[in-house]
Amino acid sequence: MDIIEKAERFEQEKTTFKTTSERIEASRKAKELILGLNEVYKQNKEAAIMDLMKRLTVIKQKIEKRLKGRLTV
Template sequence: MDLIERALELEQRKMRSLSRSDRVLISREAKSLILDLNQIYKREKDQRIMDIMKRLTAIKRKVEKRLKGKL
């Protein structure tokens, strides 16, 4: 599955010294991957897909927290 490969590739990316626009792109890409994987999960109920979605959500939250700054 190309979608799962893209998700695993996003997980492996270096997250150091990213510009603001890089963080926005990562956040958007993670969101779209999570939504697409969710559609597959609804049909197949595969626990591995759920685990990938959880890891992507953690990455997305981390990036968005950095974007918004410390509140």
Template sequence: MDIINKALEFEQRKLRSLSTSDRVKISREAKALILGLNQIYKEKKDEKIMDIMKRLTTIKRKVEKRLKGHISI
């Protein structure tokens, strides 16, 4: 359950004024946490774990959108 605690701590971080390298690190860390939680979810089928994964995915998408740049047409 250590990975669940890491994921909850990750959610509480401030994500303001980040450099590009910080954004890359956050994106990679989020991906690792999501994959780890997914392994636990496969075994336990707990909806709380799925909710954590969804929230982490939302954070990861926001960071990656900022990394790639938002192009509006």
């Protein structure tokens, strides 16, 4: 399976990760996909790949925000 197809499939999957381990796994998978897409982007310079990387980054940031939790003052 192509890295672009994997990334699109990950983007379409459910994004409700109930447990901490699911969130960690999803964050790592998103990072792996983003880095893989970056290697492809370096060769092709296609705007569609960059857009996909940006969307995955937003998903990854949301997951990591949930992992870190809220700051208590």
